[in-house]
Amino acid sequence: MATTTASKPIADSAKDNPALTARQPDFAPGTGLSKAAYTAVAESLGAVLADSYQLFIKTQGVHWNVAGASFYGLHKLTQEQYEDLYAAIDVVAERIRALGHKAPASYTTYGELSRIRDEDKPLDAGQMVSMLTRDNGLVCESLRQALEIADEHKDVVTADMLTARLARHEQNVWMLRMHIA
């Protein structure tokens, strides 16, 4: 027998989903950092996570769409970069959780938190490299801001993680620049 139940609009389903609407328990990690530190560092990591996700999508887009004489080198380089970003996203999100906060997890939220513009227009290889060079630079800026906050609150674990990310994005800028030098 065919079902006559109309499917629910997506927005209503989300509202009714207890997994999505459940309040986060008041979670005090109790590791010696102040409550203010947990909040300030987690918020700054939210911006780093959003930037990393936005850059991940754009880097993979270049991997797919690049064409021309530099195809092979850029196709390989962007694969290395988006794979690194994919791994980093998980590490940053889980650090936010270890600090007792909810990790942002929607494209809408990433768009709000990130300074990296969402763009999907046809570009030539040189324009693609310029875009990724600029965006990796923006991630470096977010990382430096987050590092300052982590240092201020003596969160050495987060600072260590952010320093490693900064080294990687500075290297990305250098490698991309070499393609248009």
Ligand SMILES: [Fe+2]
């Ligand atoms: Fe691929």
